[in-house]
Amino acid sequence: MKTPARLQVLLDEGLIDSVLRQLKSGKEAEVFVVRKGDETRAAKVYKAATHRSFRQAVDYTENRKVKNSRQARAMAKGTKYGREQQEAAWQSAEVDALYRLAAAGVRVPKPHLFFEGVLLMELVADANGNAAPRLTDVPYTAEAALEHHDLLVRQVVRMLCAGVVHGDLSEFNILLAQDGPVIIDLPQAVDAAGNNHAPRMLLRDVDNLRHFFGQHAPELRSTQYGPEIWDLYAAGRLAPDTPLTGRYERSPGAVDLGSVLREIEDARLEAAERALRMG
Numbered sequence: 001m002k003t004p005a006r007l008q009v010l011l012d013e014g015l016i017d018s019v020l021r022q023l024k025s026g027k028e029a030e031v032f033v034v035r036k037g038d039e040t041r042a043a044k045v046y047k048a049a050t051h052r053s054f055r056q057a058v059d060y061t062e063n064r065k066v067k068n069s070r071q072a073r074a075m076a077k078g079t080k081y082g083r084e085q086q087e088a089a090w091q092s093a094e095v096d097a098l099y100r101l102a103a104a105g106v107r108v109p110k111p112h113l114f115f116e117g118v119l120l121m122e123l124v125a126d127a128n129g130n131a132a133p134r135l136t137d138v139p140y141t142a143e144a145a146l147e148h149h150d151l152l153v154r155q156v157v158r159m160l161c162a163g164v165v166h167g168d169l170s171e172f173n174i175l176l177a178q179d180g181p182v183i184i185d186l187p188q189a190v191d192a193a194g195n196n197h198a199p200r201m202l203l204r205d206v207d208n209l210r211h212f213f214g215q216h217a218p219e220l221r222s223t224q225y226g227p228e229i230w231d232l233y234a235a236g237r238l239a240p241d242t243p244l245t246g247r248y249e250r251s252p253g254a255v256d257l258g259s260v261l262r263e264i265e266d267a268r269l270e271a272a273e274r275a276l277r278m279g
Contacts, residue, residue, distance in 0.1 A: 104162035145216035169205035224248035
């Protein structure tokens with residue numbers, strides 16, 4: 001296998017000792033298994049050219065900090081320089097989120113360093129030391145589904161208490177390690193307090209967990225953890241160990257958060273479709 005140029009830089013700098021194999025390739029990055037001393041690690045190599053349009057990324061990048069107003073204007077206009085800065089911000093968001101969440105005790109791969117467009121991190125492994133499978137590739141019993149659903153909902157809560165919403169959480173970006181599920185792929189992570197789309201994304205993340213595990217444990221299908229979690233967070237009453245019931249009852253006169261967010265999402269999609277037809 002030919003060593004990618006970006007990994008060759010890490011080899012030359014002595015940050016890794018060898019490149020073992022490619023683990024996966026996606027639109028935004030390629031992941032390789034590498035060695036550093038006695039440790040096997042994962043190296044996420046971000047692709048130079050982004051495949052995301054500004055319209056697709058705008059919900060996630062709302063309120064992300066940039067260095068100066070020139071960068072902000074360029075990103076808004078979608079110029080070449082703006083797209084480069086948007087891609088850099090996208091990469092930095094994942095790195096920042098990983099360090100922040102790992103420090104908060106969230107089950108994410110331990111980050112080691114970010115250098116020249118490469119994120120070096122822990123390789124999430126199964127019981128045999130091999131790269132762990134995604135949840136979608138694992139058979140489930142009802143008991144295991146209930147156990148993992150509970151653990152992951154608690155991880156969503158811990159993330160939110162750290163001020164982060166994953167934004168794209170599903171069975172496709174959760175790995176089943178030897179000691180349980182590990183959450184990966186965080187370039188779209190958003191600031192819970194600073195992004196107006198955070199409530200909708202939080203509800204969607206929790207709904208994705210409910211739908212997936214509900215296939216194996218039908219009793220989960222009627223749970224309402226998402227609205228319950230966000231309501232507690234918005235009221236300042238959410239902590240990593242806050243007891244949850246999975247039930248959500250609106251107080252008299254309260255706004256139906258789920259319905260409002262669904263209406264906002266429908267309006268956003270309609271506006272995007274109109275813009276596409278006009279553009």
